[in-house]
Amino acid sequence: MAFFEVRRIVKNFGGLCAVHEISFSLEKGQVIGLIGPNGSGKTTIFNLINNFFPLTAGEIYFKGKRIDSLPTHKICALGIARTFQVVKPLKRMSVLDNVMAGAFLHTGSTSQARARALEILEFCNLINKRDLDAKKLTIADRKRLEIARALSTDPELLLLDETAAGLNPKETEEAIEVIKKISRSGIAIIIVEHKMKVIMGTSEKIVAINFGREITQGEPREVINHPEVIKAYLGDHYA
Numbered sequence: 629m630a631f632f633e634v635r636r637i638v639k640n641f642g643g644l645c646a647v648h649e650i651s652f653s654l655e656k657g658q659v660i661g662l663i664g665p666n667g668s669g670k671t672t673i674f675n676l677i678n679n680f681f682p683l684t685a686g687e688i689y690f691k692g693k694r695i696d697s698l699p700t701h702k703i704c705a706l707g708i709a710r711t712f713q714v715v716k717p718l719k720r721m722s723v724l725d726n727v728m729a730g731a732f733l734h735t736g737s738t739s740q741a742r743a744r745a746l747e748i749l750e751f752c753n754l755i756n757k758r759d760l761d762a763k764k765l766t767i768a769d770r771k772r773l774e775i776a777r778a779l780s781t782d783p784e785l786l787l788l789d790e791t792a793a794g795l796n797p798k799e800t801e802e803a804i805e806v807i808k809k810i811s812r813s814g815i816a817i818i819i820v821e822h823k824m825k826v827i828m829g830t831s832e833k834i835v836a837i838n839f840g841r842e843i844t845q846g847e848p849r850e851v852i853n854h855p856e857v858i859k860a861y862l863g864d865h866y867a
């Protein structure tokens with residue numbers, strides 16, 4: 629069985645079918661990109677994986693265990709963490725405290741949580757900003773803090789939702805480097821991202837969706853050259 633697998637997952641919101649029978653899997657440490665135009669169902673898939681929204685149908689497996697009916701906090705404790713498209717730091721807390729809050733998932737000791745948080749801030753190039761209020765950070769640093777917060781729960785699978793949105797080209801390159809570094813540390817990653825540079829720079833496999841349905845999935849070059857993918861992104865006359 630794969631390390632992580634979604635099997636024919638479906639999500640209906642009333643009459644709207646946001647996700648229809650999507651299946652994909654990934655192995656430990658693998659990075660996959662989830663792409664699709666606005667409103668195609670990418671964030672909903674993340675919300676289903678975390679059980680922020682219950683599935684309408686389908687199954688989700690992590691490390692051989694079915695997880696789709698577990699509560700969100702249990703899924704996180706098992707090792708799946710995520711970031712949000714709209715970053716959500718605890719604004720009145722320092723950068724360090726934001727990351728420590730997550731580290732308490734696996735320890736009751738303040739000194740251990742602090743030590744782990746400092747390690748993660750070093751890893752995410754945020755160590756020099758540890759005492760700043762989170763609300764004082766630039767967008768790029770907030771995105772980094774969002775990743776650091778997710779890492780603080782010690783995930784084996786990380787869901788990254790538009791980590792590079794709003795970043796300039798240099799910051800985008802830095803985000804790609806952070807993602808690669810996380811992957812090298814053995815953590816599997818699913819990336820939702822509109823910037824193809826980020827997807828192509830990091831992903832070993834791409835799943836392309838439109839209107840909640842799979843267009844195709846597989847090797848990145850093949851997927852982005854698929855006529856239906858080009859059509860979904862650029863319109864009929866480019867296909």
Ligand SMILES: Nc1ncnc2c1ncn2[C@@H]1O[C@H](COP(=O)(O)OP(=O)(O)OP(=O)(O)O)[C@@H](O)[C@H]1O
Nearest residue numbers: 641644646664665666667668669670671672673713
């Ligand atoms: N809580 C909800 N209630 C009703 N409809 C929803 C809800 N969440 C998402 N949708 C709808 O489901 C569809 C998929 O939305 P989703 O946010 O998953 O797309 P997305 O691919 O992440 O888009 P974007 O790239 O713009 O972030 C959209 O039509 C959206 O309006």
